[in-house]
Amino acid sequence: MKYDCLIIDDELDIAKTSAEYFEMFGIKTAYVTEYEEGLRFFDTNEVSLLILDINLNERSGFEFCKTIRSKSDIPILFISARDSEGDVLTGLNIGGDDYIVKPFTLNILLAKAKAMLKRYQTYRSKEEKTDSPLPPHIKIDYNYRQVSVNGEVVKFKNQEFRLLTYLIRNCNRVISKEELFEKVWEDAYVSDVTLNVHIRRIREKIEPDPKNPEYIKTIWGVGYVFEVKV
Structure with missing residues (x-):
């Protein structure tokens, strides 16, 4: 049932x-x-x-x-x-x-x-595709909702996938925590701790050095930005 x-x-x-x-x-x-x-x-x-x-x-x-x-x-x-x-x-x-x-x-x-x-x-359901640039070691298959890092498929939870792809679709733009809560979580009652943990998990999966992130940067007091050289 x-x-x-x-x-x-x-x-x-x-x-x-x-x-x-x-x-x-x-x-x-x-x-x-x-x-x-x-x-x-x-x-x-x-x-x-x-x-x-x-x-x-x-x-x-x-x-x-x-x-x-x-x-x-x-x-x-x-x-x-x-x-x-x-x-x-x-x-x-x-x-x-x-x-x-x-x-x-x-x-x-x-x-x-x-x-x-x-x-x-x-x-x-299918995630909307994006033409946003990606770092060369990251590939996203939106049909199968898969993320590959250095040629290996890495497992992402549904919320991690949503957060990552939202950041990528808005790459090189600083996104406030409030916007992420509204657009990704669709929930005004999400805590900063929840967001921070999801960001840390994603960094551990895609960043060469998660403690010194090259792509997902923290903008203190505001939110995050996914930086990609165009």
Whole structure:
């Protein structure tokens, strides 16, 4: 069966209430409260968005994320009462797309879910091609949504691909963080930490020396620019 969203949270009231609220707005949503139950759900259903708590009784949402990410590129939104930067970075670095701290309002959670589902639907359709110049060691196949670096295909998550191609389409122009949130994430509630982690991941995949980027430059206090010599 196909679902827009699966919520995995060991707090039954939160999981059930959130799912019912999503259903009111036309988002087909299921919920489970156990780690193994979540794995079984994925084995028998198709899901477009996962909302995942970090604490799942004796198990870890981080571990669950890594398991799902090994076989699926669906967007994953972490929800947790743990608000340390270390937890946020861990969630993003292991494959999460965003992170929201409890307590949160249902309308904020709904807005994030809608934005992530919209991005995923865009990701599954063809990306608009671009004639923007590229560094010679980078090739992009927009039909297959593949990035090759030095002749080798490098795996990009859907949001990384969107961010990279947006920067490339606007190469040699400084792009503000606000513009990236609006045009790439389509979500006003994205944090700077989320953007910074995605930029770092892309640099690690395309830059000869990620610590001294040659292409994706930080413009402090403003945003980023993808520099290419024309």
